[in-house]
Every structure is written in structure tokens, then in C-alpha cells.
Amino acid sequence: MAARTDMRRYAGFGLTTALCLTILYVPLAVIAVYSFNDDRSITNWAGFSLRWYADVFTGPEAPIFRAAAWNSLSIAALASTAATVIALAAAVAMIRGGRFHGRQASYALISLPLMVPEIVTAVATLVFFTAIGVRTGYGTILVAHITFCIPFAYLPIAARMQGIEESYELAARDLYASRWQAFRLILLPLMMPGIISGWLLAFIISLDDFIITNFVKGAGMETLPTAIFGSVKQGIKPNIMAISTLMLMVSVVFVTLSYLANRIGQKTR
Amino acid sequence: MRQAIGIDRVVKRYGAFEALKGVSLSIADNEFFTLLGPSGCGKTTLLRTIAGFEDVTAGEIALYGENIAALPPEKRPVNTVFQQYALFPHMTVRDNVGFGLRMQGVAPAERRARAAEMLELVHLSDFADRLPTQLSGGQQQRVALARALAPRPRVLLLDEPLSALDLKLRQAMRVELKQLQETTGITFVFVTHDQEEALAMSDRIAVMSNGQVQQVGDPRTIYEAPVNRFVADFIGETNVLPVMVDAVADGRARITLPGGHVLTTDAVEGLAPGAHHVSIRPERLSLATADADLTARVERVIYLGTDLQLLARLADGTPIITRLQNSSRNELPAAGAEVGLTVEAGAARLLLD
Numbered sequence: 350m351a352a353r354t355d356m357r358r359y360a361g362f363g364l365t366t367a368l369c370l371t372i373l374y375v376p377l378a379v380i381a382v383y384s385f386n387d388d389r390s391i392t393n394w395a396g397f398s399l400r401w402y403a404d405v406f407t408g409p410e411a412p413i414f415r416a417a418a419w420n421s422l423s424i425a426a427l428a429s430t431a432a433t434v435i436a437l438a439a440a441v442a443m444i445r446g447g448r449f450h451g452r453q454a455s456y457a458l459i460s461l462p463l464m465v466p467e468i469v470t471a472v473a474t475l476v477f478f479t480a481i482g483v484r485t486g487y488g489t490i491l492v493a494h495i496t497f498c499i500p501f502a503y504l505p506i507a508a509r510m511q512g513i514e515e516s517y518e519l520a521a522r523d524l525y526a527s528r529w530q531a532f533r534l535i536l537l538p539l540m541m542p543g544i545i546s547g548w549l550l551a552f553i554i555s556l557d558d559f560i561i562t563n564f565v566k567g568a569g570m571e572t573l574p575t576a577i578f579g580s581v582k583q584g585i586k587p588n589i590m591a592i593s594t595l596m597l598m599v600s601v602v603f604v605t606l607s608y609l610a611n612r613i614g615q616k617t618r
Numbered sequence: 619m620r621q622a623i624g625i626d627r628v629v630k631r632y633g634a635f636e637a638l639k640g641v642s643l644s645i646a647d648n649e650f651f652t653l654l655g656p657s658g659c660g661k662t663t664l665l666r667t668i669a670g671f672e673d674v675t676a677g678e679i680a681l682y683g684e685n686i687a688a689l690p691p692e693k694r695p696v697n698t699v700f701q702q703y704a705l706f707p708h709m710t711v712r713d714n715v716g717f718g719l720r721m722q723g724v725a726p727a728e729r730r731a732r733a734a735e736m737l738e739l740v741h742l743s744d745f746a747d748r749l750p751t752q753l754s755g756g757q758q759q760r761v762a763l764a765r766a767l768a769p770r771p772r773v774l775l776l777d778e779p780l781s782a783l784d785l786k787l788r789q790a791m792r793v794e795l796k797q798l799q800e801t802t803g804i805t806f807v808f809v810t811h812d813q814e815e816a817l818a819m820s821d822r823i824a825v826m827s828n829g830q831v832q833q834v835g836d837p838r839t840i841y842e843a844p845v846n847r848f849v850a851d852f853i854g855e856t857n858v859l860p861v862m863v864d865a866v867a868d869g870r871a872r873i874t875l876p877g878g879h880v881l882t883t884d885a886v887e888g889l890a891p892g893a894h895h896v897s898i899r900p901e902r903l904s905l906a907t908a909d910a911d912l913t914a915r916v917e918r919v920i921y922l923g924t925d926l927q928l929l930a931r932l933a934d935g936t937p938i939i940t941r942l943q944n945s946s947r948n949e950l951p952a953a954g955a956e957v958g959l960t961v962e963a964g965a966a967r968l969l970l971d
Contacts, residue, residue: 516704519671522691523698524718524769538708 352515375547383588389584393472401591408588410580417576421556424491424572431500433506436547437540439499440507441532445515462497470497471564478565485567493565494555501554502547505611507541510536542610549607621682622645622773622805623668628677630663630829637663639829640677645773646822647682647806654816655826656852660810664826665775668807670694682772692721696773697766699780701781703758704921705750711737711761712746717767733869736764739798756787763798773805780815792818811941813853825849842899845886847969850897850958857898857938863891863968871968876932876963879911883966895969900927900941902965906949910958914938926950 356362371467383391387398405414408582439459462470474493478485517539521531559574566575573596581589622646630638630934638660645651653661666672668679670691679687697718705714715733724732730759736745740760750758759779766774776795780788796819800807810816816823825832825840825848833849834842844850847858862874871885873896883896903912914930921944928940930953940959951957 507865514702516700516702517706519691520698520700520704520706521717523669523671523696524693524765525721526717528690530721537707586665588650612767 355525358381364479369583380590381594381597384587384594386587386590389587391587391590401587403597404588405595410588413571413576414573414592417571417573420487420490420527420571423572424487424494425552425555428491428494428498428555429487429496429548430506432502432551433544435495435500436499436506436551437544439503440510441536444507444510445518459503463500467497467560469587474561475564485565486570489565489567490562490572493561494558497533497558497561498551498555502551505546505550505607506540506543509546542613545610546607549610550602553603556599557598621645621680622647622649622736623807624678624680625664625668626680627676628664628667628679630660630667630672630677631675637829638667638674641826641829641831643824643831643834645805648803650796650808650819650821652810652816652820652823653826654810654813654823654852656811658935659826660809660829661826662777665698665777665807665809668694668773669696669698669775674714686823695771697771698775698777699766699776703750703762703779703782705758705761706764707750708799709749711742711748711750711753713762714750715764715768715815717765732768733764736768737761738859739767739801744958757781757790759783759791763795767802767804768797769803774799776806776808779808780810780811781812788815795819803897805860814871817853825852827852839876843967844897845970847895847897847971848849850967850969855900855939855941857903858895858969859898859902859932859936861896861968862896863889863890863894863967873966873968875912875966876934876936877913878896881911881961881966883964883968886968888970888971889968896966897969898961898966900939902962903938903940904942904962905940905961906958906960910962912938912959914959916953916955916957918953919950928957930959 383394384401385397385399386394387400405411419610436459439455442449443456443459443523448450474489474496477486478489483489513536517535518531521535522528526534528557557574559578563575563578566572571579573592577589577592582584625643625644625645626931627643628638628641630635641660641664653664655661663672667674667687670686670689670693674687677687678685681694681696706717709717712730712733715736716729719729719732732924734743734746737746740763742757742760742764745753745757746759750761753761759782760778779795780791780882785792795806795808807821808816817840820837822834822836823840824834827848833845835843839848841853844853844856850856850858858894859876861876864872864874864880866872866885866889869885870882871889872882873894874880875896912932912934916928916930918929920927926942926943926944928942930940932936932938938959
């Protein structure tokens with residue numbers, strides 16, 4: 350490290366850093382702080398209070414938020430689980446499958462949702478559901494979420510698997526394990542940090558999605574992001590800040606868990 | 619002698635590349651058999667076809683008379699020690715060693731006892747509860763051995779198992795591996811590119827190159843009677859000299875060495891008079907006291923402790939190396955001096971190219 354130039358010596362380093370941190374985190378900090386504001390106004394500080402948190406759970410909009418939260422969490426859990434299973438199967442095929450026909454194409458297909466503008470996917474998905482005559486609602490949101498969660502689950506899983514030498518599975522087979530036993534007893538435990546990491550990432554992505562959800566949700570069906578958006582349209586109230594802060598906390602917890610899962614994984618390599 | 623492994627005209631192709639070009643070998647029961655060759659010669663591929671990690675394109679592999687070429691690895695009563703050990707990182711040493719037994723359905727209590735027995739065999743009884751990453755390279759190596767031996771395989775396959783160890787440990791492990799083979803009575807098939815390792819441990823060696831077996835024999839035969847230039851060159855240090863074979867009769871050949879000196883040596887099968895090569899080991903040459911077989915000009919004398927190495931050239935420019943014992947009796951020639959060399963009787967081995 351000593352041989353490298355110390356970045357802090359560059360002119361303007363402090364200013365650039367401060368600017369970036371400000372743009373990234375000040376808005377979040379403002380939301381978090383003002384969610385504890387004891388005032389209807391979103392700009393006047395009138396002392397610390399938990400009333401907006403109470404409002405989220407018991408206020409007039411509470412039933413909407415509760416239903417939306419349940420939809421969001423259950424869809425995120427189901428979609429990330431399904432996406433992780435598919436991503437795991439894809440990773441095994443891509444990394445252990447040798448050179449098969451269409452391998453490059455498969456990789457492109459898996460990562461495609463990362464590159465296609467989300468609004469395009471949203472419109473396309475809606476058109477698709479309409480074309481095949483499926484009623485939009487919980488099911489269509491779930492299917493759409495599974496689709497765009499796959500690449501997010503795939504990336505950490507594939508990264509982890511690339512670091513696992515095939516000789517472990519060969520050693521297991523050599524010691525009389527069947528293909529399935531070698532997968533379940535050796536490969537799967539070794540991949541678990543990547544799988545957990547991928548699942549958590551997919552969960553967060555699903556929980557957070559607005560654009561695609563908004564297109565395919567159908568009438569009367571809300572997830573947290575769409576419910577928040579709907580509520581904000583009638584003016585920003587402090588309870589929105591409280592609910593946003595709660596979502597932020599869930600995200601932070603999940604990202605931390607994902608990071609920890611990877612860290613533990615490093616040790617068992 | 620009973621045959622453990624019979625390899626019959628095995629061919630392995632990867633697309634257009636032929637890794638094994640019709641290899642046939644017979645490995646005896648209870649033998650320490652080594653596949654020796656440079657990297658890319660097909661020795662590891664051959665081992666992997668015996669283990670079942672690679673299927674053969676053509677040919678048969680018999681294990682104690684049963685053709686196993688079509689069986690998956692878990693159906694073959696052979697176990698492998700991998701080059702990088704491949705110990706399961708999420709399992710303790712005990713669970714690693716017991717894994718094969720677990721897959722065979724051995725009850726936990728017996729599994730534990732057998733694992734303990736195996737760990738004792740490799741002197742690692744105190745490490746049963748550790749994870750592989752908490753062990754040194756040499757210890758991991760022993761765990762890999764214990765794990766492969768625990769299910770009592772009929773044949774143990776070892777894929778360059780010593781290559782990741784440092785020199786001292788490697789030399790100690792040679793002796794230990796040989797002892798282990800003798801105490802367990804299991805047939806060992808050992809792959810290495812290190813000829814010294816092969817000579818030190820093996821009952822027999824198959825020298826491979828280019829997907830083919832060049833020669834099979836005990837270490838002494840391989841070293842002292844190489845059949846072709848590749849074997850002579852690959853095993854140890856040697857001088858390959860062009861000679862003229864004048865006559866062949868009764869298994870003996872009369873040859874003319876560079877410089878015109880004539881001597882008689884053993885002929886090899888299929889030898890016809892004409893231009894050939896001989897291999898002469900550097901330690902079978904000595905400084906001539908009277909009538910010299912070869913005359914060379916000294917370029918350099920290298921001091922190696924127990925030995926001295928004399929680098930010289932014949933009149934036609936062919937380099938020739940002589941190894942002399944380090945003794946105060948030797949009067950060393952200076953660089954640039956002309957010396958006469960004597961070839962020990964029978965030391966000039968005729969080669970088929």
C-alpha cells in the first residue's frame with residue numbers, strides 16, 4: 350500500500366468526497382430525521398415524536414399500508430426464492446456444464462434484464478400479460494418480479510461457484526457419493542454464502558421495485574412502493590417519511606446480512 | 619502375479635486432440651506403479667480414466683478382471699489422492715476421512731473408529747476436530763491420504779500428491795508413502811513428472827510421452843537400459859552420442875564412437891547396422907589413464923559437493939558431461955585442456971530413436 354500514491358493528496362479530494370456523500374446521504378438523513386418530527390409540516394422541526402410511526406400502523410392509511418406491506422414482503426420472499434432456485438440451476442449449468450451449445454447466448458439471456466431499460470421491460474411485460482389474457486394482479490407481479498430478480502440472484506451465486514474447484518465434487522464422487530449426494534453434501538454447502546447473498550439481493554430488488562410493479566399490478570392491488578407513490582400524489586405527509594425510513598432500515602439490514610454471508614464464505618474457502 | 623489393473627488399447631480424444639493414443643498397461647496386485655512423464659504426456663488423463671473422471675474414447679480398463687470403463691466414479695472401488703488434496707473445507711478432518719464410509723452406508727460408530735484408525739496411520743490423531751484450513755500443507759496431504767485409504771479401496775490413485783510440498787517434506791513423504799503402500803498392501807498408481815521421486819518409490823515405472831507408453835520397467839531397468847532417446851533423456855542426466863553400428867551378431871553390436879574408437883556393447887532388438895545413437899550416463903565415464911575411448915576438450919568444471927561435473931565437447935562439437943566423485947585422488951583438468959575419457963564396460967546403451 351505504501352508504494353501507491355495516497356489518494357488523499359490529490360487536489361479537491363476532500364471537496365469531491367464531501368459532495369458525493371452529501372448528494373447520496375443527506376436526503377436520506379433528512380427523511381430519517383424528519384420522520385421523528387412532531388409536526389404536520391415537513392420542514393418545521395417541532396421536537397422529537399414517534400407519532401408518525403404510530404400513524405403508519407394505526408392511522409387512517411394504516412389498512413392500505415398494511416396490505417401493501419404484506420404484498421411487498423410476500424412477493425419479495427416468493428420471488429427471490431424462485432429466482433434463487435432458477436439462478437442456482439443456471440449457475441450449475443453455466444459453470445459445471447462444460448462447453449455446451451448456446452452457452453454464450455444463455456449468459457446474455459440471464460443478464461439481459463440488467464441492461465434493458467426497466468420501462469421497456471415494464472411495458473413489454475404488461476403487453477405480454479394482456480396478449481395472453483391473464484388478469485393483472487398479485488400473480489402477474491410475482492411472475493414479473495421472479496424474472497427481473499434472476500440476474501441479481503445469479504451474480505453472487507455464479508461468483509461464488511467460480512471459486513469452487515470441481516475437484517471437490519470429483520473427490521466426493523470418488524468417495525462413492527452419487528451425483529446428487531455430491532451436489533447436496535459438498536457443492537451446496539460450499540455455495541451457501543453465495544446463495545444467501547443472492548437471495549437477499551433479489552429480495553431487496555423485489556421489495557424496492559416500482560416501475561414494473563406499477564405496470565402489472567392491476568387496479569386495487571398495491572405494494573409498498575406503489576402505495577407510497579399513491580399517497581405522495583396527495584401531498585407529502587410525515588407518515589410517508591416514517592414508512593420510508595422503515596423500508597430503508599429493512600434494506601440496510603438485508604444488505605448487511607448479504608455482506609456478512611459473503612464474508613463468512615471467504616473464510617470457508 | 620495377479621493383475622490389479624489391465625489397460626487395453628485405451629484412446630482418449632478431446633475433439634481433434636488425442637491425449638491417449640492406444641495405451642496398454644498391466645499393473646500387478648500390491649504393486650507401487652508409477653506413471654512418469656513430462657506435463658501433457660497423458661499420465662494424469664490416464665489416471666482420471668481409471669478413476670472414472672474421464673470416459674475413454676476407445677479401449678478397456680479392467681479392475682481385477684472386471685471391465686470398469688463404463689462405470690461412474692462412485693461405482694469403482696478405487697480412491698484418489700488429488701494434487702491439491704480437495705479436502706472438503708466445511709467438514710472437520712474426521713468427517714473428511716469418514717466421508718467415503720458414510721457414502722458406503724457404514725454406521726456412525728464404526729465410521730468414527732475407522733477414521734480414528736486411519737488418522738493414527740498418518741500420525742494425525744490429535745487433529746480430528748480441526749478444519750482442513752487449520753492444517754499445514756503436509757498435514758492436509760496426510761488427511762487426503764487417510765480419506766482415500768479409509769474405504770479400503772482395491773487401488774489407490776495418487777495424482778502428483780507431493781508436488782505442493784517443499785523439498786524436505788517431499789523427501790520424507792516418499793519414504794512414508796512407500797511404507798504405507800507396504801503396510802496396507804493396496805496397489806498404488808502414482809503419477810509424477812519427477813523422475814527422482816519415481817525412481818525412489820516405484821516397483822515399476824511406465825514412462826509416458828505424447829499420449830503413449832515409451833517403456834515399462836523397474837527403476838533400474840528404466841535408468842540403466844532406456845530403450846529410446848526420450849526415456850534416456852527424461853530419466854536422469856545423460857550423454858546422447860551419434861555412433862555407427864558396424865556389425866550386429868549374437869545380441870552384441872560393434873560400434874564406432876565419434877573420434878573413431880571401436881567398442882562392443884549389447885544390441886537392442888530390431889537393430890540394424892548404420893547410424894544410431896548411444897546413451898552414456900555421466901557417472902559411467904571416467905578420466906582415462908591409458909587408452910581413451912573418447913577425446914574431449916574441457917570447457918568448465920562444476921563443483922557440486924559430493925560430485926564434480928566436467929563439461930566438455932568432442933572434436934565434432936557434441937557436448938559431453940562427465941560426473942566424477944569428489945576425491946583428493948582426482949587430478950582435475952583445467953578448462954581448455956584436452957582429456958581422454960573411458961566408457962565403463964556396458965555403459966554405452968544403444969537407443970532406438
